[in-house]
Amino acid sequence: MVFRILAILISARVLLAAAIFAAxxxxxxxxxxxxxxxxxxxxxxxxxxxxxxxxxxxxRVVIELAPNFAPNHVDNVKALAREHYFDGLAIVRAQDxxxxxxxxxxxxxxxxxxxxxxxxxxxxxxxxxxxDPKLPFTRLPxxxxxxxxxxxxxxxxxxxxxxxxxxxxxHCYGMLGAGRDNTVDSGGGTELYVVIGHAPRQLDRNVTLLxxxxxxxxxxxxLPRGTGNMGFYExxxxxxxxxxxxxxxxxxxxxxxxxxxxxxxKPIFGKLIESRRNRPEAWFHFQPGHIELCNVPxxxxxxxISRKPQ
Amino acid sequence: MVFRILAILISARVLLAAAIFAAxxxxxxxxxxxxxxxxxxxxxxxxxxxxxxxxxxxxRVVIELAPNFAPNHVDNVKALAREHYFDGLAIVRAQDxxxxxxxxxxxxxxxxxxxxxxxxxxxxxxxxxxxDPKLPFTRLPxxxxxxxxxxxxxxxxxxxxxxxxxxxxxHCYGMLGAGRDNTVDSGGGTELYVVIGHAPRQLDRNVTLLxxxxxxxxxxxxLPRGTGNMGFYExxxxxxxxxxxxxxxxxxxxxxxxxxxxxxxKPIFGKLIESRRNRPEAWFHFQPGHIELCNVPxxxxxxxISRKPQ
Numbered sequence: 001m002v003f004r005i006l007a008i009l010i011s012a013r014v015l016l017a018a019a020i021f022a023a024x025x026x027x028x029x030x031x032x033x034x035x036x037x038x039x040x041x042x043x044x045x046x047x048x049x050x051x052x053x054x055x056x057x058x059x060r061v062v063i064e065l066a067p068n069f070a071p072n073h074v075d076n077v078k079a080l081a082r083e084h085y086f087d088g089l090a091i092v093r094a095q096d097x098x099x100x101x102x103x104x105x106x107x108x109x110x111x112x113x114x115x116x117x118x119x120x121x122x123x124x125x126x127x128x129x130x131x132d133p134k135l136p137f138t139r140l141p142x143x144x145x146x147x148x149x150x151x152x153x154x155x156x157x158x159x160x161x162x163x164x165x166x167x168x169x170x171h172c173y174g175m176l177g178a179g180r181d182n183t184v185d186s187g188g189g190t191e192l193y194v195v196i197g198h199a200p201r202q203l204d205r206n207v208t209l210l211x212x213x214x215x216x217x218x219x220x221x222x223l224p225r226g227t228g229n230m231g232f233y234e235x236x237x238x239x240x241x242x243x244x245x246x247x248x249x250x251x252x253x254x255x256x257x258x259x260x261x262x263x264x265x266k267p268i269f270g271k272l273i274e275s276r277r278n279r280p281e282a283w284f285h286f287q288p289g290h291i292e293l294c295n296v297p298x299x300x301x302x303x304x305i306s307r308k309p310q
Numbered sequence: 311m312v313f314r315i316l317a318i319l320i321s322a323r324v325l326l327a328a329a330i331f332a333a334x335x336x337x338x339x340x341x342x343x344x345x346x347x348x349x350x351x352x353x354x355x356x357x358x359x360x361x362x363x364x365x366x367x368x369x370r371v372v373i374e375l376a377p378n379f380a381p382n383h384v385d386n387v388k389a390l391a392r393e394h395y396f397d398g399l400a401i402v403r404a405q406d407x408x409x410x411x412x413x414x415x416x417x418x419x420x421x422x423x424x425x426x427x428x429x430x431x432x433x434x435x436x437x438x439x440x441x442d443p444k445l446p447f448t449r450l451p452x453x454x455x456x457x458x459x460x461x462x463x464x465x466x467x468x469x470x471x472x473x474x475x476x477x478x479x480x481h482c483y484g485m486l487g488a489g490r491d492n493t494v495d496s497g498g499g500t501e502l503y504v505v506i507g508h509a510p511r512q513l514d515r516n517v518t519l520l521x522x523x524x525x526x527x528x529x530x531x532x533l534p535r536g537t538g539n540m541g542f543y544e545x546x547x548x549x550x551x552x553x554x555x556x557x558x559x560x561x562x563x564x565x566x567x568x569x570x571x572x573x574x575x576k577p578i579f580g581k582l583i584e585s586r587r588n589r590p591e592a593w594f595h596f597q598p599g600h601i602e603l604c605n606v607p608x609x610x611x612x613x614x615i616s617r618k619p620q
Contacts, residue, residue: 096528097483127596145452145602173407173508184595198483198508198604202589205596218406218535225528279512285494286437286515292455294508 031275034268035299042268043260044155045303050074051248052081052211053257054102056091057241061194061216062248062257063176066156068135069169070126070210073178077189077210080119081245085190089114091240094223095231097197101179102242104190116190123188125180126208128168131160135167136265140273142290146201150293152264156212157293159204171195171203172294174213196221199294214259214300262299272299341585344578345609352578353570354465355613360384361558362391362521363567364412366401367551371504371526372558372567373486376466378445379479380436380520383488387499387520390429391555395500399424401550404533405541407507411489412552414500426500433498435490436518438478441470445477446575450583452600456511460603462574466522467603469514481505481513482604484523506531509604524569524610572609582609 029037046064054061065074080086086102093101106112137160139151147159150170157175160167169175175195180187187208194213213220228234248256262269273296278287339347356374364371375384390396396412403411416422447470449461457469460480467485470477479485485505490497497518504523523530538544558566572579583606588597 096531125595142455143453145454146598146600182592199602201602201605202586202594202598204598206594221406222532222534224532276512282492284512284516285435288456288512288514290456292509292511295511 028278028280029271029275030280031272031297031299034271034275035262038262038268042263042266043301044263046214046248046259046261048249048251048256049078049247052077053244053246053248053251054216055243055246056219057243058219059216060257061219062214062259063211064155064214064261065211066154066169066209068154069129069156069158070178070208072123073126073187073189073208073210076119076123077178077192077245078247080116080189081247082250083117083119084244085114085116085119086242086245089242091220091223091242092226093193093230093232094196094220094225094240096225098195098200098231099177099193100196100220100223101191101193103179103192105236105239107191119190120188121190122186123178123208125184125187126210127184127205128166131162131165131167137167138264138269138273140291140293140296142277142292144293146204152269152296152298155261155264155298157296159293168205169209170199170293171201171209172199172212173197174217175209176211176213177203178208178210180207194220212298214261214298215257258303260301260303264298272297338588338590339581339585340590341582341607341609344581344585345572348572348578352573352576353611354573356524356558356569356571358559358561358566359388359557362387363554363556363558363561364526365553365556366529367553368529369526370567371529372524372569373521374465374524374571375521376464376479376519378464379439379466379468380488380518382433383436383497383499383518383520386429386433387488387502387555388557390426390499391557392560393427393429394554395424395426395429396552396555398554399552401530401533401552402536403503403540403542404506404530404535404550406535408505408510408541409487409503410506410530410533411501411503413489413502415546415549417501429500430498431500432496433488433518435494435497436520437494437515438476441472441475441477447477448574448579448583450601450603450606452587452602454603456514462579462606462608465571465574465608467606469603478515479519480509480603481511481519482509482522483507484527485519486521486523487513488518488520490517504530522608524571524608525567568613570611570613574608582607 050065052063067074089104092103092105104114137151137153144150149160157170157172158167159170173195177193178187178189179191179193226233233239277291360375362373377384399414401412414424447461447463454460459470467480467482468477469480483505487503488497488499489501489503536543543549587601
């Protein structure tokens with residue numbers, strides 16, 4: 001009775017939805033349903049101070065940085081971007097089912113290599129951090145092959161070990177890391193890689209991750225694979241030129257890519273996870289019943305920012 | 311003493327290796343070491359009757375078919391290839407971090423669509439099969455998020471459920487499947503897809519897998535992503551033309567791509583798995599200690615077949 005009285009107060013569209021719901025009372029929502037019903041507070045805008053734009057000849061790759069997990073690397077890459085360290089460098093490596101990597105093609109030639117002004121050439125590693133109850137953690141129910149616990153923290157896939165009280169970001173598709181040589185403190189952000197294949201989880205806690213591609217990954221994942229060892233390009237003409245890397249805050253507001261990320265610390269994200277563990281879409285014959293960390297989508301959407309007249 | 315007497319009988323190179331071994335007695339072999347020490351019997355050649363060549367303008371993609379898991383789909387795709395069904399069709403879809411798919415671009419136009427002669431348009435599903443003690447199964451020790459047991463059977467990544475006594479191939483990078491519509495018997499092999507992203511394990515047991523790319527995946531993974539829904543190309547000029555699909559046995563011997571696959575049922579493969587669970591390479595600071603099914607490489611090598619003089 002309560003429902004009937006309420007129903008006459010609401011729109012025809014909701015009535016229709018209620019009728020469908022009555023006809024199929026058991027049918028859970030799809031991810032599309034969940035996103036369509038999302039509220040503004042379920043989303044958060046990117047913070048321009050923690051957003052990088054990698055500008056390629058083919059377009060812009062947008063990266064959200066993770067200062068909670070790699071504060072020094074984030075600061076250093078921003079400093080390098082702000083001194084235009086990266087401008088004119090190149091993507092030097094594309095290894096299939098693994099990573100693309102950008103660097104100074106002349107890094108091994110002392111007289112030619114790009115000079116660093118304010119940034120640092122290397123940094124101590126930030127492979128993991130202490131757990132902190134203040135840091136959000138939405139845990140996945142299905143476990144993980146590599147880590148005791150996995151889930152999401154502020155939009156990043158992470159793992160956690162209650163025994164050692166450490167947590168760390170995980171090498172899912174699209175994650176951004178700082179390449180290093182054999183010593184753990186030989187990275188720092190002058191060479192950056194993005195995962196473009198099946199999650200190379202053996203890299204977790206072996207290299208500093210500092211962010212995640214939230215838009216434009218397909219500009220990296222389609223690059224011709226390098227034919228040299230480990231996918232390095234073998235000839236200068238194969239290098240993919242890098243126009244620049246910019247901190248979004250330094251880009252005029254009218255030229256920014258304005259995005260919102262679904263919050264991973266809200267109930268809606270729990271619903272999304274369930275909609276991917278068991279798939280209500282008609283196509284699915286067998287319900288997987290589980291989900292692996294790197295298969296959980298983290299939705300991103302464009303937002304319209306009203307621009308001031310010029 | 312025994313070692314010293316033996317040592318003088320063998321080559322300087324082995325002596326050097328022995329000296330290195332003596333200096334670092336605990337160092338386990340890397341995957342490269344294991345493959346360098348492999349014996350001919352550790353490898354098996356592809357069977358030309360179970361090998362497909364997808365010929366693209368950019369080169370050849372080589373696929374090993376899996377008649378143990380999808381006998382009817384394998385037979386049907388071979389029949390379709392032999393009647394030249396695929397020649398001149400196209401790759402119609404490339405969805406980032408998911409799949410590329412080939413099909414008849416005119417499949418929805420009755421007057422234009424490619425006619426089938428000897429093959430079948432659709433088949434009953436082959437999503438899983440009964441377990442069989444005669445079928446090799448090299449089980450991984452670290453478990454899996456989706457299935458009770460996972461491992462390898464004759465070079466294919468598979469999962470197994472001891473309770474239901476079923477086993478099935480798994481959607482790792484490079485796996486080949488037969489696209490279908492909503493009904494489970496609407497596939498059959500006229501539309502084929504290859505995984506080019508993080509393993510979409512939710513598809514396991516939902517669609518028939520019938521093989522695996524063993525060479526040339528990079529010709530598929532770099533294709534421009536489609537901008538339509540689900541990565542479909544939106545304009546005819548975006549389609550990637552398919553020259554042909556051939557059964558290797560039908561290709562003159564001199565034109566074949568002769569490959570060997572490391573046997574997954576030999577002790578060497580167990581050693582390889584261990585070398586990937588714990589990485590002896592100097593670069594690794596933290597030992598993962600585990601490995602996930604789709605991160606285990608299945609080595610492939612070219613072989614020289616002596617050709618008859620023409």
